[in-house]
Amino acid sequence: MHSRIFDMRTALALSMTLATGAAQASDIRVTGYVEPELQFFTQSASGAEQRRWNASVAAEVTFSRFWDNSSQWIVVTPFARWDRQDDHRTHVDVREAKYARAIDNWEFRIGLDKVFWGVTEAVHLVDIINQTDLVESIDGEEKLGQPMIMVSSVWEVGTFTGYLLPYFRERTFPSRSGRPAFDLPVDETQTQYESGAKQHHLDFALRYSNTFDIWDVGVSYFQGTNRNPLLLPGLDASARPVLVPFYAQAKRLSTDVQATAGAWLYKFEGFWQNQLGEQHLQATGGIEYTFYSIFDTASDVGLVAEYVWDDRGANRQNPFANDVFVALRWTPNDAASTAVLAGTTVDLDTQALGFSIEAQRRFGDDYFVSLEARFFGNVPRSDPLFSYSDDDLIQLRIARHF
Amino acid sequence: MHIRDSLKLVTAVTALLLPLSASASAEAVALPDDPAAKGLAIAEETDRRNQGFGDTKATMKMILENAYGETSERALRSMTLENPNPEEGDWTLNVFDKPRDVDGTALLTYAKILDPDDQWMYLPAVKRVKRISSVNKSGPFMGSEFAFEDFSSTEVGKYSYKWLRDELCPEPVAERTCHVTERYPLYEHSGYTRQVVWTDTTDYQGRKVEYYDRKGELLKTLTLTDYKLYESKFWRAHDLFMANVVTGKSTRLTWEEYSFGNGLTQNDFSTNALQRAR
Numbered sequence: 127m128h129s130r131i132f133d134m135r136t137a138l139a140l141s142m143t144l145a146t147g148a149a150q151a152s153d154i155r156v157t158g159y160v161e162p163e164l165q166f167f168t169q170s171a172s173g174a175e176q177r178r179w180n181a182s183v184a185a186e187v188t189f190s191r192f193w194d195n196s197s198q199w200i201v202v203t204p205f206a207r208w209d210r211q212d213d214h215r216t217h218v219d220v221r222e223a224k225y226a227r228a229i230d231n232w233e234f235r236i237g238l239d240k241v242f243w244g245v246t247e248a249v250h251l252v253d254i255i256n257q258t259d260l261v262e263s264i265d266g267e268e269k270l271g272q273p274m275i276m277v278s279s280v281w282e283v284g285t286f287t288g289y290l291l292p293y294f295r296e297r298t299f300p301s302r303s304g305r306p307a308f309d310l311p312v313d314e315t316q317t318q319y320e321s322g323a324k325q326h327h328l329d330f331a332l333r334y335s336n337t338f339d340i341w342d343v344g345v346s347y348f349q350g351t352n353r354n355p356l357l358l359p360g361l362d363a364s365a366r367p368v369l370v371p372f373y374a375q376a377k378r379l380s381t382d383v384q385a386t387a388g389a390w391l392y393k394f395e396g397f398w399q400n401q402l403g404e405q406h407l408q409a410t411g412g413i414e415y416t417f418y419s420i421f422d423t424a425s426d427v428g429l430v431a432e433y434v435w436d437d438r439g440a441n442r443q444n445p446f447a448n449d450v451f452v453a454l455r456w457t458p459n460d461a462a463s464t465a466v467l468a469g470t471t472v473d474l475d476t477q478a479l480g481f482s483i484e485a486q487r488r489f490g491d492d493y494f495v496s497l498e499a500r501f502f503g504n505v506p507r508s509d510p511l512f513s514y515s516d517d518d519l520i521q522l523r524i525a526r527h528f
Numbered sequence: 529m530h531i532r533d534s535l536k537l538v539t540a541v542t543a544l545l546l547p548l549s550a551s552a553s554a555e556a557v558a559l560p561d562d563p564a565a566k567g568l569a570i571a572e573e574t575d576r577r578n579q580g581f582g583d584t585k586a587t588m589k590m591i592l593e594n595a596y597g598e599t600s601e602r603a604l605r606s607m608t609l610e611n612p613n614p615e616e617g618d619w620t621l622n623v624f625d626k627p628r629d630v631d632g633t634a635l636l637t638y639a640k641i642l643d644p645d646d647q648w649m650y651l652p653a654v655k656r657v658k659r660i661s662s663v664n665k666s667g668p669f670m671g672s673e674f675a676f677e678d679f680s681s682t683e684v685g686k687y688s689y690k691w692l693r694d695e696l697c698p699e700p701v702a703e704r705t706c707h708v709t710e711r712y713p714l715y716e717h718s719g720y721t722r723q724v725v726w727t728d729t730t731d732y733q734g735r736k737v738e739y740y741d742r743k744g745e746l747l748k749t750l751t752l753t754d755y756k757l758y759e760s761k762f763w764r765a766h767d768l769f770m771a772n773v774v775t776g777k778s779t780r781l782t783w784e785e786y787s788f789g790n791g792l793t794q795n796d797f798s799t800n801a802l803q804r805a806r
Binding site for chain 1: 592594600601626627628629630644646655656658659663664666667668717719742795798799800801
């Protein structure tokens with residue numbers, strides 16, 4: 127906890143400094159949203175402190191200023207959530223607080239930033255720069271701001287980017303009263319690191335990317351603290367069983383490839399990783415196809431099918447070791463940007479099922495509403511997702527954008 | 529999941545309605561007699577008068593109105609780089625401001641003539657650049673009455689042509705004479721069987737376009753007004769009104785803050801630039 131408070135304070139101080147600097151200039155752009163959220167868990171709680179209902183509200187504001195003919199800019203994006211049940215989900219983060227400069231084919235960035243690598247939809251194997259803000263969503267899509275220095279250069283032969291990552295962010299985990307959660311709570315006061323430098327280990331990454339006709343190709347190398355912790359069994363101060371995060375050092379070589387051929391997208395991501403003296407491979411790939419203007423209406427129906435593979439087979443560290451993911455999305459292309467997305471995941475080893483459906487649309491000019499339901503079924507104890515299987519969820523979010 | 533973000537927008541405005549621009553001079557143009565050759569020559573003359581524009585920056589607003597008079601607004605900023613290669617189309621980068629839930633979403637398009645365009649979308653919430661399919665020519669752009677192909681239909685080679693007749697132009701230039709030409713999409717996935725274009729004989733600017741759907745029925749009418757001259761050479765329409773005659777819906781698209789000669793280069797149209805576009 128201590129480290130996180132320090133972390134937050136540093137980040138806030140940095141963002142305040144940048145925001146103050148930016149505030150001296152005239153044309154600062156301010157955008158963002160406030161988003162109340164209501165959650166209902168269909169099953170009674172497994173933990174005494176958990177509840178079936180939850181309410182929370184999130185807000186994110188982006189202050190940005192571009193000058194020097196848009197070749198220099200500062201962007202600061204603080205994020206905060208207040209959660210009625212879970213004091214770990216009540217948190218503040220600085221998603222971005224960066225100064226950047228573009229000169230000809232070069233770009234430099236310094237500060238907190240978010241970076242995404244990859245092409246697939248179900249899991250993001252290659253994406254490693256930012257830590258997951260797991261209390262925001264268990265789908266792993268929400269990320270914490272990462273301190274970095276980035277240099278990127280675009281050439282005829284491709285784009286080369288280097289990252290220096292001087293400070294590590296711990297993954298966020300729910301408290302005993304939070305849902306969805308592992309059956310055993312994660313005790314972040316006991317977090318362990320392989321490196322003696324702990325959070326101050328200097329990580330780095332290199333990336334090459336380019337487009338060859340229909341092919342978009344990326345090759346990346348990362349060396350440093352793995353963002354994905356091992357969760358080790360332990361005891362807390364009151365001798366209650368807990369999980370203790372252990373962050374190992376990893377070397378990871380990865381690639382991501384997409385071919386775009388008409389209405390078909392073909393995707394592949396994979397990595398080789400060396401961690402704690404063991405090597406292993408993970409890969410994912412699949413297709414995305416869109417039926418445009420179905421039945422001569424403006425509606426589109428898209429299909430995504432992907433497979434996820436881990437050469438270690440079914441294991442405690444990775445719930446997606448031999449899984450198939452299929453999703454359908456329907457978009458009528460109306461003025462309200464209505465969309466419905468339904469997806470299912472099947473674990474071919476354990477036959478565990480995950481199912482989700484999400485509907486969203488705009489109301490008026492500034493309100494965006496999304497209703498989401500997520501269910502698990504047939505999850506055996508041996509599956510790492512078992513902990514979540516009593517946390518089936520229906521969630522309503524109403525965002526007011528400004 | 530990122531695919532839900534990509535729902536909000538589907539694809540792009542590419543080289544924006546460039547055929548509607550032309551030289552200021554009213555020089556006489558020699559046209560052949562054969563209707564197909566004459567229709568092609570008119571399109572080539574419109575295209576010729578826009579050559580050498582270099583690059584442009586502009587902001588766009590759209591007001592969408594449904595049959596009950598309810599409106600909603602779209603806003604974006606657009607940059608275009610002329611591609612000197614006649615075998616390919618221009619490069620365009622669009623950044624959305626409104627609706628606010630897609631603020632910062634950006635689209636990069638390398639237009640082609642008959643092949644599908646190369647297109648990338650940037651989703652700012654997750655900082656993801658995604659290569660997307662561009663075959664969705666006939667889909668609505670941002671829920672408006674404009675289809676994607678209504679924006680990208682600038683290259684002469686995208687159609688075959690037939691000159692129909694000359695007649696008085698539509699309002700507000702009803703005193704002038706227009707060439708009335710039919711054009712037929714040659715690219716795949718078009719939602720139209722044909723379009724009828726009114727081209728002003730004095731300056732070779734488009735004044736009106738009728739769009740006929742796959743069944744051959746009149747679907748939409750586009751009226752182009754408020755032309756302004758830039759660099760003493762290039763005309764741009766600033767008010768484009770698209771009326772759907774079937775549904776009663778309409779979209780008014782207006783351009784503002786047009787600028788030429790911004791010194792843009794290919795570096796401003798890379799996937800790196802897509803992530804920093806403002």
